[in-house]
Amino acid sequence: MTKKIIMMMGFLILASCGNESVDGSPDEAYRTINIEGEDFQVPNEPERIVTDFYAGELLTVEANVVGAGPIAFDNPFLEEELEGVEDIGDPPNVEKILELDPDLIVVMYDENLEQLEEIAPTVQIPYNTATNVEDMTEMFGDIVGAEEEAQAFLNDYHDRAKEAREEIEGLVPADATFGLYEITNDNELYVFGKNFGRGGQALYNALNLEAPEIIEEEVMEEEDVLMLSQEVVPEYAADYMFLTSYDPQNQHQAKDQLEGSSVWEGLDAVQNDRYRLNDYDTFYPYDPISVYHQIDLFVDIIKEMEKEG
Amino acid sequence: MKRTVFIYAVLVLLIFGVFLLSLQMGTMTIAPLEVLRTFMGSGTEEHALVLFEFRLPRMVIALLVGTGLAISGAILQSISRNELADPGILGINAGAGLGVVLFIYFVQGSYTALGGTAFFLPIFAFVGALTAAFLIYTLAWKKGVTPIRLLLVGIGINAGFTAILIVFQLRMNPNDFMQATVWLNGDIWGATWHETLATLPWMVLLIPLVMMQAKTLNVMRLGDPSAVSLGIKVERTRRRLLVLAVMLAGASVAVGGAISFLGLVAPHIARRMVGPRHQVMIPTAAMIGALILLFSDMISRNILSPSEIPVGIVVAILGAPYFLYLLMKTP
Numbered sequence: 001m002t003k004k005i006i007m008m009m010g011f012l013i014l015a016s017c018g019n020e021s022v023d024g025s026p027d028e029a030y031r032t033i034n035i036e037g038e039d040f041q042v043p044n045e046p047e048r049i050v051t052d053f054y055a056g057e058l059l060t061v062e063a064n065v066v067g068a069g070p071i072a073f074d075n076p077f078l079e080e081e082l083e084g085v086e087d088i089g090d091p092p093n094v095e096k097i098l099e100l101d102p103d104l105i106v107v108m109y110d111e112n113l114e115q116l117e118e119i120a121p122t123v124q125i126p127y128n129t130a131t132n133v134e135d136m137t138e139m140f141g142d143i144v145g146a147e148e149e150a151q152a153f154l155n156d157y158h159d160r161a162k163e164a165r166e167e168i169e170g171l172v173p174a175d176a177t178f179g180l181y182e183i184t185n186d187n188e189l190y191v192f193g194k195n196f197g198r199g200g201q202a203l204y205n206a207l208n209l210e211a212p213e214i215i216e217e218e219v220m221e222e223e224d225v226l227m228l229s230q231e232v233v234p235e236y237a238a239d240y241m242f243l244t245s246y247d248p249q250n251q252h253q254a255k256d257q258l259e260g261s262s263v264w265e266g267l268d269a270v271q272n273d274r275y276r277l278n279d280y281d282t283f284y285p286y287d288p289i290s291v292y293h294q295i296d297l298f299v300d301i302i303k304e305m306e307k308e309g
Numbered sequence: 310m311k312r313t314v315f316i317y318a319v320l321v322l323l324i325f326g327v328f329l330l331s332l333q334m335g336t337m338t339i340a341p342l343e344v345l346r347t348f349m350g351s352g353t354e355e356h357a358l359v360l361f362e363f364r365l366p367r368m369v370i371a372l373l374v375g376t377g378l379a380i381s382g383a384i385l386q387s388i389s390r391n392e393l394a395d396p397g398i399l400g401i402n403a404g405a406g407l408g409v410v411l412f413i414y415f416v417q418g419s420y421t422a423l424g425g426t427a428f429f430l431p432i433f434a435f436v437g438a439l440t441a442a443f444l445i446y447t448l449a450w451k452k453g454v455t456p457i458r459l460l461l462v463g464i465g466i467n468a469g470f471t472a473i474l475i476v477f478q479l480r481m482n483p484n485d486f487m488q489a490t491v492w493l494n495g496d497i498w499g500a501t502w503h504e505t506l507a508t509l510p511w512m513v514l515l516i517p518l519v520m521m522q523a524k525t526l527n528v529m530r531l532g533d534p535s536a537v538s539l540g541i542k543v544e545r546t547r548r549r550l551l552v553l554a555v556m557l558a559g560a561s562v563a564v565g566g567a568i569s570f571l572g573l574v575a576p577h578i579a580r581r582m583v584g585p586r587h588q589v590m591i592p593t594a595a596m597i598g599a600l601i602l603l604f605s606d607m608i609s610r611n612i613l614s615p616s617e618i619p620v621g622i623v624v625a626i627l628g629a630p631y632f633l634y635l636l637m638k639t640p
Contacts, residue, residue: 094363098355
């Protein structure tokens with residue numbers, strides 16, 4: 001009962017904060033932030049945040065996440081931090097969110113924005129608004145009022161990236177190229193750029209490694225993702241190749257087929273043992289925390305490939 | 310007559326029952342008494358929000374879309390004199406879907422911010438659906454349109470439009486693409502009063518127009534020669550009825566996505582229950598369509614909670630076995 005009353009009071013306070021405050025004071029707890037030209041009203045110190053796809057980004061700046069979309073729970077790097085955090089379902093279940101009594105909602109999609117705004121102040125950040133770890137971290141630091149945490153994370157991240165670059169220096173030739181690919185259960189083959197998950201941030205930004213020219217021109221300067229016909233794989237091949245297999249049923253038939261194909265087996269990277277299959281759940285995420293950990297994973301793989309360490 | 314009244318009464322009661330059940334079921338369970346209290350205006354704000362802003366709009370949408378698709382299917386089955394016709398199979402849903410996807414693709418560039426444009430969506434769905442219907446009718450024309458050609462050409466148009474849909478989806482940003490796919494599977498989650506209000510006028514306008522044609526539909530169902538001998542201008546009537554069916558389907562698809570099977574199944578069940586007379590069959594089909602969609606929506610919201618299955622998939626799961634049964638029984 002007490003909980004209900006508290007929740008109800010919380011709701012009433014929120015409701016009264018919409019435009020005009022009842023007694024003038026609640027507005028001081030709010031501030032206006034501007035993201036890509038759009039203004040949002042957010043609490044100064046959000047304590048219960050709900051998000052669809054931004055759990056990792058929020059946790060990067062040590063925000064208090066209470067509800068997240070199901071995909072966050074597949075992320076191995078967030079496992080500990082998401083303990084006790086509730087799954088809000090996909091598509092986001094507004095009733096579940098209401099029960100969590102959030103004071104801030106941060107979403108990627110706006111399909112039920114109107115309803116979410118009825119629950120709590122809602123910030124909508126479309127996919128790809130920030131395109132690298134630095135901008136992403138700073139943006140979320142701004143949203144939840146955690147500029148210091150954001151800076152601390154970035155310092156740590158930059159230190160780690162520098163260390164990692166030094167670790168692999170000399171291991172790979174200076175002109176070596178790296179590529180990220182994915183095969184899906186529907187037998188679709190993709191190649192990725194810097195910011196479409198799969199470790200792109202870690203590989204190309206943090207470790208500062210090169211992509212083949214064709215990937216740079218046709219993927220990175222375009223949509224950051226490109227569907228490939230398996231026949232043209234050699235044209236998009238790199239000296240070092242990493243593949244993820246998207247297959248919710250864990251059958252990986254498409255992957256086995258690709259790996260067994262003569263086109264694939266004929267690739268230099270495969271023949272020289274410079275190809276690895278990366279775990280989907282580990283390499284899919286692109287939030288700063290995950291990217292941070294992916295740096296280490298890539299360093300380990302490269303060391304292992306070059307028989308060092 | 311007595312039987313008809315009885316069936317109407319049963320259907321109304323069933324809809325009412327599912328409606329009440331659906332109102333209290335969800336992630337947040339609200340006891341019947343609380344529901345009542347909230348409706349009387351003395352419930353908690355939280356319950357009011359859930360009931361009035363989250364659940365009611367989509368339930369009303371389910372009723373409207375179910376009604377629209379069922380009536381559209383009933384008309385199409387009668388004018389094509391084929392029991393397998395429905396707006397999904399004939400490509401009218403695909404046409405409406407294409408209209409909406411093109412709108413998203415060209416006008417908005419993304420799926421975002423659709424909320425504010427809810428009122429425009431039906432228009433684009435209409436244009437798409439009418440284009441599909443126009444193509445079907447024109448291509449089926451060979452000194453008049455025979456019902457079987459109408460159906461076959463419709464199936465062809467459906468395949469073509471679905472293919473174009475896929476091409477445009479692939480050209481979309483992958484995230485919008487995912488959203489569009491969910492929507493095209495038939496999806497009424499996140500429905501707000503905006504969408505409800507955008508759909509309601511069309512139903513209020515179109516359904517009486519259809520009912521005025523009920524007697525004509527009875528005659529059309531007998532076949533072209535009989536209809537001609539009874540003094541009906543067959544082609545003109547068929548065109549008029551086709552446009553009505555298309556507009557009903559378009560308005561439904563605009564808010565509910567391409568929900569398949571509903572337009573097929575509802576008129577069938579209705580005919581089984583009350584016979585083929587359209588004065589009775591259409592209202593019965595409408596109620597059955599509304600009932601099925603309301604029920605499916607309740608399932609789609611609750612079975613995988615907190616996640617949700619697109620309602621179109623639930624309808625298909627319920628409708629597919631019936632469809633197969635029908636195919637097996639058709640000689």
